Amino acid sequence: MLHDLHTHSTASDGTLTPSDLVARAHAQGVRVLALTDHDSTEGLAEASAAAQALGVRLVPGVEISVTWRGKTVHVIGLHVDAANAVLQQGLARLRGFRDWRAEEIGRRLAEYGIADAYQGARRYARGNIVSRTHFARFLVEQGRAREVRDVYPYYLTEGKPGYVAGEWAALEEAVVWIRGAGGQAVIAHPARYKLNETKFELLLDEFKQHGGAAMEVLSGSHTPDDCARMARHAQRHGLLASQGTDYHGPEHTWLELGRLPAMPEGCVPVWQHWQ
Numbered sequence: 630m631l632h633d634l635h636t637h638s639t640a641s642d643g644t645l646t647p648s649d650l651v652a653r654a655h656a657q658g659v660r661v662l663a664l665t666d667h668d669s670t671e672g673l674a675e676a677s678a679a680a681q682a683l684g685v686r687l688v689p690g691v692e693i694s695v696t697w698r699g700k701t702v703h704v705i706g707l708h709v710d711a712a713n714a715v716l717q718q719g720l721a722r723l724r725g726f727r728d729w730r731a732e733e734i735g736r737r738l739a740e741y742g743i744a745d746a747y748q749g750a751r752r753y754a755r756g757n758i759v760s761r762t763h764f765a766r767f768l769v770e771q772g773r774a775r776e777v778r779d780v781y782p783y784y785l786t787e788g789k790p791g792y793v794a795g796e797w798a799a800l801e802e803a804v805v806w807i808r809g810a811g812g813q814a815v816i817a818h819p820a821r822y823k824l825n826e827t828k829f830e831l832l833l834d835e836f837k838q839h840g841g842a843a844m845e846v847l848s849g850s851h852t853p854d855d856c857a858r859m860a861r862h863a864q865r866h867g868l869l870a871s872q873g874t875d876y877h878g879p880e881h882t883w884l885e886l887g888r889l890p891a892m893p894e895g896c897v898p899v900w901q902h903w904q
Contacts, residue, residue: 632900634688635845635873637818640672642762644878645674647771650668651877655683658733658794659887661900663688663707663873668723670711670759692817693806694723694797697832700824701795703817704841705871706807707899719798724758726796733761734791736741736763741790743771748892761785762877777880781904784873804839813899815871819862820855833866839902847872847889870896
């Protein structure tokens, strides 16, 4: 069965509604789909209804923003109970910071000479979250870059005019929220983090000590070499292997739901013991 365990909808910074995301996943042959919106479970009910109608198995998920040693990393929760009060309190706190950050990004871009950026980003947000992705879409609209992924290194990363440092959950907090909600904690797209080997090993060690279960070996942003390296890390640290495209919508033409290489030999898939 084809698994895609990292996707986004309009409940955060994706461009497809939860039901449209499920329909596209089904059309692409995905039979086990996790909806993992940023710091929100708002789209899960709609996605679940659509999945049931199409015969897709929906894994209720979330992608939690974490600050670890001054760096932002993302931890996915798979099979979380969206009704869990502690999880929802934590996510509400992160969304409150997101609201402030979006306004602050708008202020900083205005100081740089880009007017009405917050209002422009807000137009692209179809849910309650305004993210950096929405600012990136606005900046493409304004002719500041050709594609969304080209915006970040010039405007939204550290040292650039629209950068605002994250103040997210602690690593242990995120894992506790996920486990308390009955889920499995997974480090998302680990090859993307700009960490040297020593710090990366330390991240995995701490994650495992806090109760983390898995890491994404296969990701839409990983190269073949990244996948092989992450497979070795997963085996070395005794972590299960997850996979997900990190799909945000059809505008990202270099990604498609379910389009991932085969899991490397020696890895234990995160879904191996799911009922």
